[in-house]
Amino acid sequence: MSKKIYERPIIRPLNTGMMNKFGTRTEYLPVTHLDGVSVKSLIKQYGSPLFVFSERQMRENIRNAKRTFETRYPKVQFAWSYKTNYLNAICNVFHQEGSWAEVVSRFEYDKALSNGVPGDKILFNGPDKTDDDLRLAIKNNSPIHIDHLDELYRLTEIATELNVKPRVAIRVNMDTGIYPMWDRFGFNYETGQAWDAINKILASGKLDLVGLHTHIGTYMLTPSAYGVAANKMADLALGIKKKFEATIQYIDMGGGFASQNTLKGSYLKGSDVVPAINEYAEVICTALLNAGFKNNELPTLYLETGRALIDNAGFLLGTVIANKRLSDGRKATILDFGVNILFTAFWYDHKISPAQEFGMHTEDTVLYGPLCMNIDVIRENISLPPLNAGDQVVVHHTGAYTITQSMQFISMRPAVVMIDETGKPHVIKKKETLKDLEMNEKMPEHLHQFKLT
Amino acid sequence: MKIRKNIAVSDTGFLFNPSTGDSYSVNPIGMDIVRLMKQNKELNEIKQAIMSEYVCDEATFEKDYYDFSMVLRNYKLLEDE
Numbered sequence: 001m002s003k004k005i006y007e008r009p010i011i012r013p014l015n016t017g018m019m020n021k022f023g024t025r026t027e028y029l030p031v032t033h034l035d036g037v038s039v040k041s042l043i044k045q046y047g048s049p050l051f052v053f054s055e056r057q058m059r060e061n062i063r064n065a066k067r068t069f070e071t072r073y074p075k076v077q078f079a080w081s082y083k084t085n086y087l088n089a090i091c092n093v094f095h096q097e098g099s100w101a102e103v104v105s106r107f108e109y110d111k112a113l114s115n116g117v118p119g120d121k122i123l124f125n126g127p128d129k130t131d132d133d134l135r136l137a138i139k140n141n142s143p144i145h146i147d148h149l150d151e152l153y154r155l156t157e158i159a160t161e162l163n164v165k166p167r168v169a170i171r172v173n174m175d176t177g178i179y180p181m182w183d184r185f186g187f188n189y190e191t192g193q194a195w196d197a198i199n200k201i202l203a204s205g206k207l208d209l210v211g212l213h214t215h216i217g218t219y220m221l222t223p224s225a226y227g228v229a230a231n232k233m234a235d236l237a238l239g240i241k242k243k244f245e246a247t248i249q250y251i252d253m254g255g256g257f258a259s260q261n262t263l264k265g266s267y268l269k270g271s272d273v274v275p276a277i278n279e280y281a282e283v284i285c286t287a288l289l290n291a292g293f294k295n296n297e298l299p300t301l302y303l304e305t306g307r308a309l310i311d312n313a314g315f316l317l318g319t320v321i322a323n324k325r326l327s328d329g330r331k332a333t334i335l336d337f338g339v340n341i342l343f344t345a346f347w348y349d350h351k352i353s354p355a356q357e358f359g360m361h362t363e364d365t366v367l368y369g370p371l372c373m374n375i376d377v378i379r380e381n382i383s384l385p386p387l388n389a390g391d392q393v394v395v396h397h398t399g400a401y402t403i404t405q406s407m408q409f410i411s412m413r414p415a416v417v418m419i420d421e422t423g424k425p426h427v428i429k430k431k432e433t434l435k436d437l438e439m440n441e442k443m444p445e446h447l448h449q450f451k452l453t
Numbered sequence: 454m455k456i457r458k459n460i461a462v463s464d465t466g467f468l469f470n471p472s473t474g475d476s477y478s479v480n481p482i483g484m485d486i487v488r489l490m491k492q493n494k495e496l497n498e499i500k501q502a503i504m505s506e507y508v509c510d511e512a513t514f515e516k517d518y519y520d521f522s523m524v525l526r527n528y529k530l531l532e533d534e
Binding site for chain 1: 467468475476477478479480481482483486505506507508509513514517518520521523524525527528
């Protein structure tokens with residue numbers, strides 16, 4: 001007779017009290033395969049922890065988003081938000097699907113160029129653009145999204161010096177009825193700062209005001225706020241037409257659409273509260289179509305959504321290092337990935353699934369990372385089946401900001417693999433090594449040697 | 454370590470402490486261990502019994518057994534020693 005599969009013995013008290021309207025555990029299905037490739041084989045081949053991206057899911061996301069907007073509005077252009085995930089292979093999936101590039105720094109700009117994006121299809125955002133950056137963007141005919149008056153004045157000076165008329169947009173911030181209001185970027189709509197900047201640009205004649213840009217927030221759960229924003233942007237564009245006889249070519253509504261991750265402190269799961277992309281599309285497109293633009297002067301709608309297009313295409317695979325019991329009786333499980341590579345654990349309660357079959361019993365557990373730091377907590381409390389050392393887990397929705405915000409700290413950053421549409425895994429970034437880490441270090445001559453006694 | 458005599462053990466994975474009114478759910482391995490403890494078996498006997506029935510190495514079981522016993526003690530399900 002073959003032996004049964006071992007599971008750690010667990011006991012949990014049965015509490016009587018208020019009924020939970022959501023019932024008991026429902027989401028704990030083991031995730032043994034990603035896009036047809038077994039989790040165990042991926043870890044065996046590429047090591048643990050390991051980031052895995054699904055090319056199929058990324059393409060499905062962007063195609064769905066494009067279809068959703070293009071069926072509601074005639075002129076739509078997506079630009080891939082580099083800061084969300086700027087691994088070159090990831091960027092190129094979106095570029096192959098027709099997305100331009102949206103960058104917020106010089107190195108992102110250079111990355112977009114080296115990926116083959118033409119300069120005039122790189123939207124240059126952000127508050128930190130040096131004179132050299134601006135000159136390069138002007139040379140490449142990139143739309144420059146002006147963040148503050150200092151940038152506007154510098155850009156005007158450079159344009160005068162070079163005797164060219166750069167294509168620019170201004171970033172506009174506004175009250176859309178949501179809190180907190182993002183007013184640190186761009187020029188404010190309500191106080192007249194935006195009109196002040198527009199007047200300066202159009203009166204000087206040195207810059208070509210081709211667009212208006214806004215980005216009202218991040219992880220926005222209220223689609224109606226985009227309707228308010230689109231109305232205000234359209235009002236500016238129509239006002240510019242009326243006052244200066246100038247036509248705004250595009251309105252850039254930025255990004256901020258939520259992914260299905262669950263924010264910490266949220267009563268309901270992200271999948272239950274996050275609006276579908278068509279809800280954002282409906283309010284934005286309706287506002288622009290009804291704003292009063294003439295048919296031949298309808299501005300192109302630019303969208304820089306990142307998170308909603310990539311988050312569910314990324315997974316982090318990891319392994320249980322050990323279990324322990326805390327002094328207050330709670331169970332704790334130590335995993336081989338920490339907050340240094342899963343920075344989003346600071347604001348999300350990531351969904352985490354075991355990668356192997358298990359029984360029906362679960363246990364409340366704290367999930368810690370491997371860093372020798374008290375802040376390294378992946379989940380403060382999660383109900384999971386008993387995991388043994390060596391068992392594997394899959395963290396969901398890790399596609400956005402995990403790679404770009406990860407840091408080398410105590411342990412090296414892991415490899416990143418992309419599973420293509422045929423189910424074939426490709427390494428798109430190798431695991432870091434000590435050599436990578438020390439590549440730019442220099443040792444002063446007098447510190448080369450030492451003697452310990 | 455012995456389970457208190459008054460603790461009721463069901464066949465389907467529940468423990469009941471009549472002196473406090475508390476109920477507990479236990480997974481199948483936990484139930485096997487509790488039943489063996491009820492029979493006053495010692496660690497070595499319990500270990501042999503579990504390892505003959507489940508795919509498990511000695512170190513893993515010992516580690517888990519002590520942790521499980523500690524939780525049973527915290528819930529006051531073990532006899533005082």
